[in-house]
Amino acid sequence: MAYMDKLSIRARFALLGLMAVLLVAAPTCLYVDEAMQVTMTAHREASGTEPVQSVLDAVRLTQQHRGLSALVLGGDGTAGSQRRAKQVEAEAAYQAMVELVTRRAGEGKALTAIRQAVADWRKTSADVAAGRLTRPQSFAAHSALIKQLLTCIDLLADEFALSLDPELDSYQLIQAVMVASPRLTEDLARARGLGAGILAAGKATPEERLNLALQVRSSQDRLALMLSSFDKASLASPELGERIGGAMREAMGLADQAIALADQQVLKPTELSYDGKTYFTLYTRAIDALFKVNATSMQTLDDMLTERAHRHQRRLATTLGLMACLASIGIWMGMAGARSITRQLGGEPAQVVAIAQAVSQGDLSSDIAVQPGAESSIVAAMAAMQESLLQVVSAVRKSSDNIATGSSQIAAGNADLSHRTELQAGSLQQTAASMDQLADTVRNNSNAAREANQLATAASEIATRGGEAVDQVVGTIAEITEASRKIADIIGVIDGIAFQTNILALNAAVEAARAGEQGRGFAVVAGEVRSLAQRSASAAKEIKALIMDSVEKVETGSRQAGDAGRTMGEVVAQVQRVSRLIADISGATEQQSSDIGNVSGAVGQLDQVTQQNSALVEQAAAAAASLKQQAEQLVEAVRAFRLRPGM
Template sequence: MTRTIAGKMSMSRYLQLVRQRTSTLGISQLLAIGFGLAIVLMLTASTYAVIQIALIADQVDDLIHKNHTKSTLAYSVKDSLNASARSMRNVLFLTVAKEINQELFAVSRAEQTAQDILDRFKQMAGSDQERKAFQEVISARDEYAPKLAAYLKLIRDGEIEQARDLALPDIVPVQQRYLDSLDRLIQQEAGGMESTGRAVLETAGSTRVIVLALAIGATFLAILVGIFVSRRITRPLVQAIDAAKRIATGDLTVQLRKTTGGETGALTQALAEMIDSLVHIVSDVRRASQNMSRSAGEIAQGNQDLSTRTESQASSLEETAATVEELTSTVKQNADNARQANQLASSASDVATRGGTVMQQVVETMATINESAKRIADITSVIDGIAFQTNILALNAAVEAARAGEQGRGFAVVASEVRGLAQRSADAAKQIKELIADSIEKAKAGSRLVDQAGGTIEDVVVSARHVTDIIGEIAAAGEEQRTGIEQVNRAVAQIDQITQQNAALVEEAAAAAQTMHEQANELIQVVSVFRVSEHVPDGAAYRKPMLPMFEFEKSAA
């Protein structure tokens, strides 16, 4: 029991060590190692089988060409000896010389054949037991040969009775020992053939068992390698498929860990890096969408404020236009009065009192003109301030449009147009201011002249010609004022038109900002499908610098 537990523990440690050693190997390397071992086992089995078959072939060759041949030779010697014995017995019963000679020739031939066979067998004798048995045969033959020669001599000499009575009893025991030695040699060869046959059978049996064991081992090893490799492939693939399904549902909280090396480990590592990149991209898009939504809201609010201010500016411009129109009428009336004063200057002495009254009216009118000029200057300052604020808002809108990227391109164009209109408004206001300043200066000059005329009204009659000249100058100045006021009127009308255009552009910008705000909210809704971890670091540290929006579109085109 203790040995079984220890064996299981050692096998478990061995399998764990094998997993650790093979965890960094690729699929192709594992397949190469597994099938390489199987091929080595098959080659070992094949090589062993070939060697054993060659050994069996050698043993069978020895059995057929050596043991069987030597046994056949031994039987041939025995047959020759038996043939010789028969001829020797036949001679004793024959009386015809020819027949006797034939039997003697047969004995000689049998003995010669036996001698040739023994010489051949001597060359083939291999083992010590064979040589010992063969030596016994040779010793028996050496003992038998003299007896046979003496027997044959008596027969040739015609002493048949002596050969029968004396030689034959002596030769028969020796011949029997000769036959017994041959039988022992035959038994030795039969035993050799039997042992060789058993060795062939044992070699064939052991070869069959070992080759079968190697084939089973190679098959078992191939099965183990197939199971191991399939697990190495399927486990990471199942993990990757599960992660892909969770990613398809928007769940980016899946965690993958690399458990093996090779191709499956590289696949797991690449999928984990892709998930990390998706997490950072989604987090960045979500943060950018929220920032863009807030920026779009601020832009929309700014545009609303700008629209309100533009409407206020339009109302102020309408009031300014009405004032300028009134000033135009006053200046025109002043010019008509100056012309009438020039016509009546010749009769100034007759209408001095009336002229004093008229001069008093002129003084009041000039005061009114001066006051109107100051109001126009104030209105012009207001227009200048509005143009300055419009320019600032256009700059801010351009900055926000640049931040918004592709979504704010149209708004950038609108902001540029607003800025241009604001610049034109500022230039027109500057020109109006200069004209008003000039009108004020001229009004002041007129006032001074009127004051001088009032001061010297008693000298009107005396200075009628001088008054006529002064009235002419006043008429000319009134004409210039009328021209200047008309220019101011046209400038105010232009400013009013520009203000209306600004209002329309501001409304378009507000609509564009609202659209961008809605699109940002839609993008937030789209990104909210993905679930990411709450503690995700800023993706700027993990991603490469992105191209600007217009460069990306250009490259995509």
């Protein structure tokens, strides 16, 4: 069965056709063989009629030779020439018989028997011609030869299948012309020979009368048998009766007359006076009529057998032609059926099964080729189905991927949102706590602002007083600057004195040097004075530098003090502004404290809502996780389908 599944529809139909041919072949072969056998048998039977007829001709001539020999041996010298002529005619008939049987039948029992009959004929005819046989011996020898020829007819009938003819009319006709008629003519011929011999001798022994009576009786029986066979053949084939009925009735009438002649002119009379030649002639006429009917019947039989062979050939040809037509119609119908089924399927069953299996296994990637003209076939429908299913599965796959991605994102977003909501809830709780702390802080700030306002007012007053003190410091510094300038002038005077002293000391040293040893002590003093004067000048210079530096710093301090005074004025102004701002801040703080109380209540409510949102977000996260799992299952289910590249 697995092998059958691999075959195409045409191959399956071809196999079914082969099986049908094989099923029909056996009875057809039997029928053809039977028809051929029947045809060959009919042809063989038809080919046997002529050899049988040649034997019948030999029988007829031998019978005639026997009768003429009986006349001659009975003392009728006038029949000698007729006998000799008949012997020559019979010799030719025997020779033709041997040649014909040899040609038609070939070697066999029939040919062997015929050759023996020819040898016996030649011996008998030679003995009769030489006068070595008496009349009874000649009669017996001829009768034995004729019996041998009748046996040859039976052998030929067997050889050519005439003994078992399958059809009633021809079988009965064969019985009439090959069995009943030869034996009837033999009985009549024996009666003719016995009667002619008795009449030629003019007397008859009791034995001869008994033999003639037996031949007459046998002739009557053979005549009745022949008539019965002919009647049966005529009933089976009315056309046969019409063809040879008249000649058969005439021959039967002559046979009846011959039998009556033997009874009236030979058996009943005590004195024999009837002419033997006339007796012989009348019997010969009856026998010749029978042989004539037999020849006509043999020709009719040959025509019947030939027609039968042709009829069977025509029937066989018609049957084979009809079977060939039916086979051609069957082949055409099989091919048309295969083509119709293939067209309806759109392909071979294996291809349809493969497509269905591929689709059932989720393989939508293959291209289904639809044959031209098969747009309404199953394959075309399956191709359309696959294309629709391909589009649907492709869309579902994309949608499922998008759903899976979206659900993953939603799940991740919900998880993040849940985490953020939890953080927000925690932050809101912290915010609520912070707002409470802020409210306390704002209240504290409000109190501090009030205190700061008071302190700012006090600081404003202190700054005012500080400004006044700075002004006094500026005045004092100005006085110090003036005093510093005076000290600088004094230092300048001292520096001048030191310079003058240094000059005087130098002059004293010069004078001491001039004085020599007396002025040595004065030089020492002058040197010390010069040294002190230089040291005083150096100190005066350093003091002057210090004083100048101090004066510069005092001037700088004076400027800075002025700047500080101006700054203190600005500070006072700013402190006053700060005092006003702190007053504003104190009022705003009080208002803020009130607002923060409201915000704290709102934050508390927001914290409750956030807690509820957190629970809802957790539920949404669980739903998103379930959706993600179902989307993944959908993706896995859709992934079972194999689509074309790029879809």
